[in-house]
Amino acid sequence: MNTNITLRDIAKALNLSISTVSRALTDSYQIGDETKQKVVAYAKEHHYIPNRMAKSLKEGKSRSIGVVVCSIDNNFVAQMLDGIDQYCTDHNYQLIIMQSKESFEQEKACVNLLYAGGIDGLLISPAYQTTDFDYLIDLQKSGLPIVLFDRLSDHINTHKVASDNFKGAYDATMHLINNGYKSIAHISSNTKLSMATDRFEGYKKALKDSGLTYREELVKFCDTSNATSLHQNLEKAIQELMALKNKPTGIFTATDQLTTKCLSLINQLGYQIPTDVALIGFSNTDLADALHPSLSTIHQPAFEIGNLATKQLLALIANKESEKYDTVLLDTTIQARVSSQKN
Amino acid sequence: MNTNITLRDIAKALNLSISTVSRALTDSYQIGDETKQKVVAYAKEHHYIPNRMAKSLKEGKSRSIGVVVCSIDNNFVAQMLDGIDQYCTDHNYQLIIMQSKESFEQEKACVNLLYAGGIDGLLISPAYQTTDFDYLIDLQKSGLPIVLFDRLSDHINTHKVASDNFKGAYDATMHLINNGYKSIAHISSNTKLSMATDRFEGYKKALKDSGLTYREELVKFCDTSNATSLHQNLEKAIQELMALKNKPTGIFTATDQLTTKCLSLINQLGYQIPTDVALIGFSNTDLADALHPSLSTIHQPAFEIGNLATKQLLALIANKESEKYDTVLLDTTIQARVSSQKN
DNA sequence: TGGTTATACTAAAACCTTTTAGTAATAGTT
DNA sequence: AACTATTACTAAAAGGTTTTAGTATAACCA
Numbered sequence: 001m002n003t004n005i006t007l008r009d010i011a012k013a014l015n016l017s018i019s020t021v022s023r024a025l026t027d028s029y030q031i032g033d034e035t036k037q038k039v040v041a042y043a044k045e046h047h048y049i050p051n052r053m054a055k056s057l058k059e060g061k062s063r064s065i066g067v068v069v070c071s072i073d074n075n076f077v078a079q080m081l082d083g084i085d086q087y088c089t090d091h092n093y094q095l096i097i098m099q100s101k102e103s104f105e106q107e108k109a110c111v112n113l114l115y116a117g118g119i120d121g122l123l124i125s126p127a128y129q130t131t132d133f134d135y136l137i138d139l140q141k142s143g144l145p146i147v148l149f150d151r152l153s154d155h156i157n158t159h160k161v162a163s164d165n166f167k168g169a170y171d172a173t174m175h176l177i178n179n180g181y182k183s184i185a186h187i188s189s190n191t192k193l194s195m196a197t198d199r200f201e202g203y204k205k206a207l208k209d210s211g212l213t214y215r216e217e218l219v220k221f222c223d224t225s226n227a228t229s230l231h232q233n234l235e236k237a238i239q240e241l242m243a244l245k246n247k248p249t250g251i252f253t254a255t256d257q258l259t260t261k262c263l264s265l266i267n268q269l270g271y272q273i274p275t276d277v278a279l280i281g282f283s284n285t286d287l288a289d290a291l292h293p294s295l296s297t298i299h300q301p302a303f304e305i306g307n308l309a310t311k312q313l314l315a316l317i318a319n320k321e322s323e324k325y326d327t328v329l330l331d332t333t334i335q336a337r338v339s340s341q342k343n
Numbered sequence: 344m345n346t347n348i349t350l351r352d353i354a355k356a357l358n359l360s361i362s363t364v365s366r367a368l369t370d371s372y373q374i375g376d377e378t379k380q381k382v383v384a385y386a387k388e389h390h391y392i393p394n395r396m397a398k399s400l401k402e403g404k405s406r407s408i409g410v411v412v413c414s415i416d417n418n419f420v421a422q423m424l425d426g427i428d429q430y431c432t433d434h435n436y437q438l439i440i441m442q443s444k445e446s447f448e449q450e451k452a453c454v455n456l457l458y459a460g461g462i463d464g465l466l467i468s469p470a471y472q473t474t475d476f477d478y479l480i481d482l483q484k485s486g487l488p489i490v491l492f493d494r495l496s497d498h499i500n501t502h503k504v505a506s507d508n509f510k511g512a513y514d515a516t517m518h519l520i521n522n523g524y525k526s527i528a529h530i531s532s533n534t535k536l537s538m539a540t541d542r543f544e545g546y547k548k549a550l551k552d553s554g555l556t557y558r559e560e561l562v563k564f565c566d567t568s569n570a571t572s573l574h575q576n577l578e579k580a581i582q583e584l585m586a587l588k589n590k591p592t593g594i595f596t597a598t599d600q601l602t603t604k605c606l607s608l609i610n611q612l613g614y615q616i617p618t619d620v621a622l623i624g625f626s627n628t629d630l631a632d633a634l635h636p637s638l639s640t641i642h643q644p645a646f647e648i649g650n651l652a653t654k655q656l657l658a659l660i661a662n663k664e665s666e667k668y669d670t671v672l673l674d675t676t677i678q679a680r681v682s683s684q685k686n
Numbered sequence: 687t688g689g690t691t692a693t694a695c696t697a698a699a700a701c702c703t704t705t706t707a708g709t710a711a712t713a714g715t716t
Numbered sequence: 717a718a719c720t721a722t723t724a725c726t727a728a729a730a731g732g733t734t735t736t737a738g739t740a741t742a743a744c745c746a
Binding site: 016017018019029030031032035054057059 | 723725731733
């Protein structure tokens with residue numbers, strides 16, 4: 001427990017009123033220079049630290065925001081959190097991070113705890129499982145500013161920041177096609193969130209624009225909500241794909257986890273990349289260069305997504321009446337490496 | 344802003360006093376069953392949420408802890424944070440994360456902000472730069488429970504949790520020796536923290552126990568405080584090592600970043616692993632298997648370190664007078680792969 | 687009947703701030 | 717001299733909770 005001195009202590013020591021001390025410390029015009037200096041000096045000498053609880057209680061603001069992500073232990077998420085944290089630190093907000101672990105129930109629990117904890121605003125990247133946004137809309141109605149980031153949904157109207165998933169997927173698929181791969185599989189995550197559908201649409205559009213026919217058996221949706229099911233589902237998916245009579249020559253994977261795990265599994269199953277099958281996918285891993293073979297990726301501006309989402313949230317906190325909401329989609333970049341090279 | 348109802352609202356609505364309502368909600372023996380039920384029902388119906396600021400102010404506790412790490416965007420750190428978060432969530436504590444970015448000044452700023460923010464305890468993994476622990480000792484004296492994790496120091500007396508770095512380093516070095524590599528370099532981080540010296544000692548002990556002579560020119564300390572200097576320093580270090588007349592046949596790297604980056608750079612510089620030089624190092628990357636070549640690692644129980652450190656901290660918060668402090672060192676595990684295999 | 691004891695409730699203080707509404711004293715204006 | 721303005725301060729309320737110290741009523745006992 002803080003055993004700190006309070007305004008009252010300073011007031012008593014200097015024979016002033018509490019309000020004078022409070023005002024002196026906030027450099028109010030109502031206080032004379034001499035008094036101000038005395039107060040400030042005393043406060044510094046005795047390490048006065050304003051009590052945040054009291055201040056928050058009084059002001060009805062906590063200068064903290066909550067963020068809910070699927071998992072901290074996720075390379076891409078960590079990069080976004082870095083961007084969020086930087087903006088918060090620069091603007092004197094505290095950051096409270098919670099994990100949904102891809103469970104809708106847990107996500108709801110997190111959000112409720114954060115709300116009860118008195119956050120001034122919420123940043124949320126919904127769990128894959130989540131389809132119901134009503135509880136968020138309720139909170140929004142009762143005055144909590146909310147910004148969606150990374151994983152968006154049309155079911156709630158607010159500021160949203162993410163990658164341009166459609167374009168990223170289109171680029172990735174086009175890249176494979178341009179490098180001579182004409183039979184392209186798509187492996188994505190089993191979720192209703194627009195992220196997955198956008199990427200799926202980008203993939204289909206690229207096929208269409210290239211005059212290739214869309215084949216349903218080349219598309220797999222895996223449960224990626226935890227490492228075990230990811231592994232099992234993905235292994236099964238790859239095996240099924242490679243067992244097709246007309247098997248894919250290239251694969252486009254839709255998420256970070258899927259992409260790196262896919263590379264591992266293809267190697268493990270004894271196929272050569274890109275000779276047997278080429279691979280490109282969404283991933284922000286720093287190790288793309290060092291993988292076997294080096295991995296072609298669609299890279300998302302993770303830091304910027306976090307940063308911008310936080311900026312939007314703080315703006316929303318500052319003036320609540322904003323009735324026009326933006327959806328910002330940031331460009332991905334394609335990083336071509338060996339795993340998808342012409343052969 | 345929470346537009347929530349308060350105890351006063353409930354009291355007014357039910358024609359009771361505020362204290363009765365407060366007590367009814369905490370199921371006090373002083374309140375009759377009928378009244379309790381009425382209050383609880385009304386509270387539930389109107390979504391009463393206790394105001395955390397008011398409660399914290401009153402109780403002098405915030406049920407939140409602060410954690411300072413070098414960077415969120417770091418695989419190993421993220422795993423520890425996962426462990427910390429889990430323990431916090433399970434015990435109803437809020438977690439406030441801040442980053443030092445390996446700067447002592449920033450670390451101090453973080454800690455001060457957290458302290459001012461009213462945390463009940465602090466979890467800290469000091470920056471590489473940090474050598475001065477006096478500011479932490481001061482905070483400790485004024486009643487803030489502190490637990491050091493991952494990166495320890497002898498300059499402060501408190502609970503500490505980390506890996507058994509000495510043993511991990513010893514095992515790694517021994518592994519190389521046993522696989523036939525007799526000229527072993529050690530690349531570590533440029534820090535005064537015991538983590539680095541422990542690993543260095545483990546390396547030397549393994550050489551000694553194997554009758555190999557320690558050669559100073561085989562040991563490099565790199566500035567790893569940011570990606571750019573890591574890259575530059577490490578590249579230089581590797582080039583210098585490989586330019587030696589009696590050049591190393593194996594390298595043992597001391598940190599996650601150094602290990603993976605080292606693999607990248609060795610490949611990039613055109614050497615074959617493990618033929619030209621073998622590699623093993625501390626790393627918790629999930630992608631060890633998928634790297635080229637697959638990477639031998641010393642794996643730290645990151646989640647457990649975070650989890651246990653948090654447990655110790657909450658225990659310290661619960662009863663402050665604990666005068667006996669523990670240092671717990673958890674075992675690392677060696678994961679041998681191609682990068683260090685016999686050749 | 688008088689006295690104790692539970693029972694069921696309440697008033698008010700306390701936690702520490704910020705802020706509203708004020709006071710007292712001096713200076714400036716006509 | 718009578719007025720307003722400015723300066724420098726203070727008292728007290730408010731924010732929502734928990735808790736201390738109480739009160740009033742009914743029940744029990746001798």
